[in-house]
Amino acid sequence: MKRRDFVKTGLGGVLTILIGKAGIAHALVGGDAKTGDTYDWEQHEYAYLIDISKCIGCTMCVRACKRENNVPDNFVRTWVERYHVLDFDQTIVDCPPNGGLNGYKPLVEGNGASKAFFVPKMCNHCKKSPCEQVCPVGAAYHTKEGVVLVDPKRCIGCGYCVQACPYGCRFLHPVDHVASKCTWCYHRITKGLKPACVLACPRGARLFGDLKDPNDPVRKTLLETPVQVLRPDLLTEPQCFYLHLDKEVR
């Protein structure tokens, strides 16, 4: 009697686990009958395009990101840097507190710059991200669409991923004590919306695209126009591409 019950419970347990796993797998490929959600993550591969020549440093993007994702003070998920190239070997780079959250003011030292521009930055969602490689517990991962995420319930807050990121886009959340960073607004893009920063940009300097969509304008640009990435020497294969990026930008 007892053994049969045990086997039953055991089998039931295994089945629950298997069905539970299958359930998750099913939901992820767009088959959640309850919500009518038809988003299939295997049909998308996202990329981000930033046009430096269009950015005016209004930092609406930084502001929008903070509101959309509840970013804590003194940390940023996206930010905008400013470069003044004075002559051939002197470049001044600055960024106001909080990634430029409150906008830019004129810089006296930058007067007389021959080249000056703004560079928006965020997590590059690298294909070969070092952050994912070094996470000891499997809390850093990338989804099938190529978005690099952090599992806040798994993260132990060791900070190795923050050290490993060459772009300085990660931080340890001061309240939750887990790693945090730009998610390309995963909760928005999986509903067909654009990330908050893309929506907020008044200049169309920030563009978000789907490489698996044959009609996507970002995809077309990436295929036909010369683009650059940050720190190409490190071969992290970033998925944030830049148009008109100057050599002074790291």
Next chain:
Amino acid sequence: MFPEIGHEILGYAFPNDVHILWGLMIVLYPFITGLVAGSFVVSALYHVFDKQEFKPVGRFSLVLSFCFLCFATLPLLNHLGHPERALNIVVTPNLQSAMAGFGFFYSTYFLIVILEMWFVFRPDIIRIASESTGLKRFFFALLALGTYSTSQKALEYDRKITKVLAILGIPSACILHGYVGFLFGALKSNPWWSTPLMPVIFLFSAMVSGIALTIVLYMITMPLKKMKISRECVAGLCRWLWMFLILTFTLECLEIITLAYERAEAWLVIKPLLVSHLTFSYFVLQIGIGAVLPIILLGLVVGLNKQMTDNLQNTIATISALLLIVQVMAMRWNVIIGGQLFSKSLRGFRLEYQPGFFEKEGILPALAILILPFILFAVIQKYLPLFSGEADKQRE
């Protein structure tokens, strides 16, 4: 020319890059595992390579290694954002991550050390169990696993197994400490850390710190126990210490010289780092009084040994050993804190890192963590004979 922007930043640092993430606790961790590996090697010199001059410190350094090993996880747990999830590292380890190796390397080495200690001290455990009563007897009988054989043959097996364990323990201890070097050395994002030499530098300086600590403790405990300091033992320890020190120093210098010579992007930020921000801890502590001076002093002990009195040899050895413990700590500081003093923008510096005394990851917790192994050591040596003279006396 560069404007200062809040947060004591000089130049331009990425907005998320203004805080030192890995502080005093993380400096402490490789320091402790270094002591663990170094003192184990001293013990292995006796148990594996049968170097009789190290008999006085053979057991002593094994227990020292164990004591520090017991507390090696404390600085890490103190630092983690979620220490209650620390076991995630063994439940779902990412095998591509050097840090995930911690669970495996630590537990393997822990097992080897505990087993080796058990075999080495088994006769003494049995003797204590048979001589005591009540709770003490119960505890030691449990430790002995309820077996009491001390026949020639059993002891013969014990010796063989001890040797095997010590042989296994050497690479295990080296990996336990070496993986930390790899953890830093394999990060391409940080030019100060990224070098294949890092695990080797960490390892050799670990040997230095372990041997140095053995010397210092030996010098302190022998008079306390009213036992004689063995001249040959100290001379032997100095020889090995000198050798490892020269290797460490050569590698550390080689790293800097190569960076300076290649004049790659890394040098843009490392040169100001060394010259402006790490001047005292690098040139004075790590190189000057931490390496060059002990190389000379130990060279005297090794080269002019016959002309020295016992006292002179021991004094110079102790001074050198103390300097070297400081040097190894400074080296860890320079690597770990130094690597975070500049931003990944390679254009900015944080001016200084000063851990507070009462902070969660500050000086007081660090001191507490460093003192605990010595307390454990004092407790163990009260019950088990760590010093060869003692053991022989009690067996008579």
Next chain:
Amino acid sequence: MNDTKHIWRLFLLVFFGIVVFMVGRLFFVPKTFGLFGHYRAANVLEQRSFPVVFQGPGSCEPCHADEFQFWKGSAHKSIMCEDCHAPYGTHVKNDDKSADMEINRSFEWCMRCHQKLTARPDSFPQVDAMEHLAKYKTELGDTVCLVCHSPHDPTPKNPGEVKAPATAAKEQKSP
């Protein structure tokens, strides 16, 4: 056998310890871990269900149809409403107004985009604030820009001819 009893006991102890550990840890592995990679697959769904804050200009149209049309034909059509007016959810709950809508009419707010900066592209309309005010003989004030420019249609008008956005929108609809 007596001589090796202790070795066997130790070996068994260690062996079972390792087995218990290796089996025991399996109970702590989360159910959805490893399905698609070395991560907890359930987290993907969790991340998809975070609340969406910015609803986009389309969400403003039902209540502010006039301003919406007015804005859509202006030079500011590329700035979404919620950039200057804060996200939808801050003043609407359950399809009803729950609080006053945020409006920033300050000079600093306009200057955030339009202050002349070396790093801004030359083709972008920007002014040196003090020079611009001096040129049009206007005193600096808190909402000085609105004297000549309406935020929803910033083409400059004569002072006094700029109307509040809602009024201007209605007038445009039915002159």
